[in-house]
Amino acid sequence: METNQYIEIFIEESQEHIENLNSNLLLLEKDPQNKGVIDEIFRSAHTLKGMAATMGFENMNKLAHKMEDVLQEVKNGKLSITSSIMDILFKSVDVLGEMLNSISQTGEDFPADDVIFLLSGIKKMPGNEEKAITYSGSLSINEYEEDIIREAYKENYKAFKITVHIDKGCMMKSARAFVIFNNLDKMGDIINSFPPVEDIEDEKFDYSFTLHFLTKEEKEKLEEMLLAIPEVERVEIEEINVTPSKEETEDTQILEAAKKTISQNKTSKSVRVDIDRLDNLMNLVSELIIIKTRLEGLEADNKNPETANAIEYLERITTSLHDAVMKVRMVPVERVFNRFPRMVRDLSHELGKKITLNMYGQETEVDRTVIDEIGDPLVHLIRNSIDHGIEPPEERIKKGKPEVGTINLKAYHEGNNVIIEVSDDGRGIDIEKVKEKAIERGLYTQEQIASLSKDKIFEILFKPGFSTADKVTDISGRGVGLDVVKNKIESLNGTIEVFSEPDKGTKFVIKLPLTLAIIQALLVKVGDEKFAIPLNSISEIVHKKEDEVRNVQGKEIVLYRGRVIPIIRLNEILQTKKVESNGNLICVIIKKGENLACCTVDDLIGQQEIVIKPLGKYLSNVKVIAGATILGDGQVALIVDANNLF
Structure with missing residues (x-):
């Protein structure tokens, strides 16, 4: 069977089942008696086994099958869930995930004999000895042998229980038994015997x-x-009838469900679409918006009412088309959030802490490109909360806190942005320790750091290589966490803020744009060049006089709504021709979290919907430019990255 065309579907669906296994194993760990969760885990393992077998990935099939065997024992009540068994099941799911990654990268899985060995040893753990199904008489048959009989039935074999009585005058019982076994072997297969074959050979049986x-x-x-x-002397023969296994019953149910699904799919209203096709569609919409902007420029010169009406209608259509494409590209942040419960569970066990993770707003939708990039920053922030924030149980009890720490992960929309918050109820950020480490590393002198505000001290945490950890561990201390978070978020045109109170906890607030492709921007002139400033970075536009500018410690500042904010001369940063201001300054007030700054520009062109085009890898180090856009007249305007102006 040609499987290449199905490999992407296999990888995507397998990933969903692995995520399902992880989340349900976490529930099972908390409630080992929950039959519904056990059934759900079993179904996921069973489906993974079947999918892997169909695609020809035998190693993945074997591992999923062995997991299924263990889960069947749990379902039948023959196996009790313990922490050791949970660890083995979690390890098995991890290896399944690694196999899936290998398949997506190389097209092949790999053997997992060590994990299969661990799964096989579960039945031998104390208290989990295998239970046998006993038939009439003294011979019993275990689960494994019962499965053999079921498989044989499928090939039109019959199973018989045969009791042979040998004449009590027989001088060599073992020899007579050998003849019986030999004749039976010619007519079929012996599954087992009582007494065992070894005892019969040694004549340890009573005729x-x-x-x-x-x-x-x-x-x-x-x-x-x-x-x-x-x-x-005589023989007693009776046929053995075994009932269908629960697995076979479920297979039948799955088959019936599949038939119904196929029937329903004839009128299905959903379909899987390759993300590359959506990217292509977004690019086409982007080009349409560019040409619409150009037509608007031409219409401004012609002053033709009919042309103006047609262009206005085109604008409504392109806006609706853009919104429709954006909605198709939107995916819930649940896709990212689902990986964190397992991570919190593993790290809390490793560090000997008790932590509960609460997640809110998983249904909040974000553009697919943002989803793909936001995972790593959130991993760093949650690991940071677990390692630095949440205290060990004994320390929390001394402080009068519950011994179980709490981490909250929250997502919600705010205007054209999505906000993601990571907060904990831990020890908070030790400001004095941050100051001490900053002086130790030579970032500030004692005098400089004494004059810094609380917010500025928190910003030190995002310096490359900075860490407050006293020793390097597998989890922290290398100083590569928060600076990576800041760089990644700012590359997405987002911002990150920190709020912290001693012994109450810490909160990181990430603000991201809903989309990275098409944005509203303010077009400005700086010198002879046109630039675009994203509208979500702008607080207000004001006019100031040159004589309102003050110079403090070599830096220009201006008073704005009762606040002292710095002045950023864009012509100096962007290295454009300086235009005389005649004593008047056009100030674009830009914001980065709670911080504000005054950017001076030479002229305002107006608000416009623009398409962001990347600069390419050769210009990726230009920090103050986020990309470029094509204007209606065909000119290229660079997009100013407001985050990197501060």
Whole structure:
């Protein structure tokens, strides 16, 4: 079967099942008796097994099958959930995830014999010895042998329980038993015997033995053959009937459900679409917006009412089309959030802490490109909260706090932005320790740091290589966490703020644009050049006189609504021609979190919807420019990155 065309669907659906396994295993750990959760985990493992087998990934199939075996024992009540078993199940899911990554990158999985060995050993753990299903008489058959019988039924075999009585005058019982076994082997397969074969060979039996036998022959023929053997006194033969396994029943149910799904899919209103196709569609919409802007420029010169009406209608259509494409590209942040409960569980165990993760607003939707990039920064922030923020249980109890710490992960919309908050109820940021480390690393002198505000001290945490950890561990201390977070968020045209109170906790607030492709911007002139400033970075536009500018410690400042804010001369930063201001300054007040600054420009062109085009890897180090856009007249305008002007 040609599987290449299905590999992407397989990877995507397998990822969903692995996420499902992780989230449900976390629930099972908290409530080991929850039958619904156990059934859900079993179904995910069962589906993964079938999908992997269909695609030809045998190693993945074997591991999922072995997990399924263990979960079947749990379902049947023959296995009790313990912390050791949970650790093995979690490890198995991790390896399944690694296999899936390997398949997506190389097209192949890999053996997982060590994990399969751990899963196989679960039944041998104290208290989990295998329980046998007992039939009438003294011979029993275990789960494994019962499965053999079921599989044999599918090939039209019959299973018989045969008891053979040998004449008590027989001088060599073991030899007679050997003849019986040899004749039976010619007609089928012996599954097991009682006493065991070794005891029969040593004549450790009392003139009779029982065995289970698979054959395609009829009962009468077996009886005739056995009675024809000398010194066989009599035989008792009865057919074994086993009920279908729960797995087979579920397979039937799944098949029926699949038939219904196929029937329903004829009128299905949803379809999977490759993200590249959506990117292409977004690019086409972007080009349409560019040409619409150009037509608006031409219409301004012609002053033709009919042309103006047509262009106005085109603008409504392009805006609606843009909104429609954006909605298609939007995905819930749940896609990112789902990975964190497992991470919190593992790290809290590793550090000996008790932590609860609460997640809110998982349904909040963000552009797919933002979702792909925001995962790593959130990982750093949550790890930071676990390691630096939440105290060990004994320390929390001394402070009068609950021994279980809390981390809250929240997402919500605010205008054209999405806000993501990561907060904890831990020890908070130790400002004195931050100051001490900053002086130690030579970032500030004692006098300089004494004059810094609380917000400015928090900003030190985002300096490259800065860490307050006293020792380097696998989790922290290398100083590569928060600066990576800041750089990544700012590359997404977002901002990050920190709020913290001693012994009450810390909160990181991330503000991101809903989309990175098409934005509203203010077009300005700086010298002879046109630039675009994203509208979500602008607080207000004001006019100031040159004589209102003051110079403090070599820096220009101006008073704005009772606040002292710095002046940023864009012509100096962007290295454009200086234009005489005639004593008047056009000030674009830009914001970065709670911080404000006054950017001076030479002229205002107006607000416009622009399409962001990347600069390419050769210009990726230009910090104050976020990209470029094509204007209606065909000119290229650079987009100012307000975050990097401060």
